[in-house]
Amino acid sequence: MTRPAIISVVAGVLMCLAAPTSAHHSGAMFEPEKIITLKGVVKEFEYTNPHSWLWVTVTNDDQTMTDWGFEAEGPSTLFRAGIKKSDLKPGDIVTVTGRPMRDGRPAAAWISATKKDGRVLQARTAPVTQRSGN
């Protein structure tokens, strides 16, 4: 995999909004402290249980493309956060923030997605130490 077009990497933000939550599994496969922000085009928004997945195609520095997956909670949690399936349609340009996987594969725990019009879709809102795992 080529180096993705990572806009920013922020470390040491354990107390921010990044939650290692997971409906049915540990969130330990994601970096506990590192946060990435990526800009790309929505490929698919899988509104499913126990987790939803937002797939975003990101153009790398060498102009190749990588599909990044951002894992969130299931539909009822997203619904309560005001995020509906129609909010992220294929072709939409988004800037997504998440905690990347430890093993370097292109996926992350989804924290927020900012749409072109500035609307922020906050998939996780509680501090990391307070989130449920389930």
Place this chain on the structure above:
Amino acid sequence: MRNRICVGAALIIWVLLPVCASAQEYRNATEHFDALKREAKGGTKITWDKLPDWTGIWTRTPGIGLKFDPAQPSLQQTTAQLTPEFARKHKEKLERVAKGIEWDPISNCIPPGYPRWLTEPFLREFALRPEQTLLINEMVNDIRRIYTDGRGHTPEDEAYPLWNGDSVGFWDGDSLVIHTTQLMGGQYQRSQPDYTDQVETVERWRKVDDNTITAEVTIYDPPALVKPWHVVQRYSRVTTPGIRIRSWVCEENANNEVFQTKEGATQHVLPGPGAGPIIRSKPEK
């Protein structure tokens, strides 16, 4: 003035009485439950028109996270008084988690089991009938069935360990009192201590205001607990317009499939966008 003091003292006693009662020690959950039933004179004869109104959708009160006891100071600090063996196991678990090594038994969507059930997030619904109450958690369509028709527990020679155990109860006014036994061993939640298949509980559920239902839970598990563990769980009304509980099937999306690594950590399979559902039984090639 003296009257005011008397009224004040009476109020303090009235407030503290339930606390004192809950602190009373019993040898086991059966003794505890039977004592409560005797105090309630066998329980309130409940009819449809007398059932309390617990309608609506509820969720564990936000901000508690994975802590089994909402009152514990942090995720790592349990309020349970653990036996040395279970304290050691808990310490070792926390050390593994700190290294990123964690595997949750429910990763492949077996039910969380009770008492852990009390702490699972997401949506809840409580269906009250005179003869039984269904306590429903959205996650994996997980239902606890509480018989309140006066029956006892499943006889010993018909019983076997169950994720949510065998629950019987009675109404004490507007409180539902429950005794649960015949459980499987498990963990109270991630990063929380383990319990054994000898665990039993006594619960008192009550709607304390329009937006809050509480469950006072006393847990008995002699191999794991030095003394019974008393916790108070809280559930809040969900007011999001249009919210509903839908069927929850873990196989909806293959991107949610995980496996346990050799070192014991959790890892995604991650087939990618458009993976479709998880199909566990693949045809022979």
